[in-house]
Amino acid sequence: MSQTLKSEQLLSALDKVMVISTTDLQGTITYVNDLFCQLTGYSREELLGQPHSIVRHPSVPKATYKDMWDTIKAGNIWTGIIPNVGKGGGLYVVDTTVQPLYDEQGAITSYISIRRVINDLMTDFEAVEFSKEQFDEFYDN
Secondary structure, X not given: OOOOOOHHHHHHHHXXXXXXXXXXXXXXXEEEOHHHHHHHOOOHHHHOOOEHHHHEOOOOOHHHHHHHHHHHHOXXXXXXXXXXXXXXXXXXXXXXXXXXXXXXXXXXXXEEEEEEEOHHHHOOHHHHHHHHHHHHHHHHO
């Protein structure tokens, strides 16, 4: 017997494991969930109104962000794995998806970023390597 998943249940589950933020069209933070605050060490008040680059790690090439902005401004979804830095300088790596949000007329009004912290994968290289081998084997055929 199948069970229907209610939107509230889905959103609650995602909110507990995904780092979520929204920005305006210029990249200024307009929303962060609790997990974003816990991860970065910033309070909500410290983040709202700041440029999202507040968590940018200096090693990430500018070309990565140019590609992201070009992609989302064109109305597409961008994904990538990016190291970020929190308030105290702590490094965290996130599998990131950024996509536009639209108004009723179909115009882009803001952007939402949904991330999964993958620091655990950074310490379990064997699992990543094994999965990459399976992936390559499957797609090389």
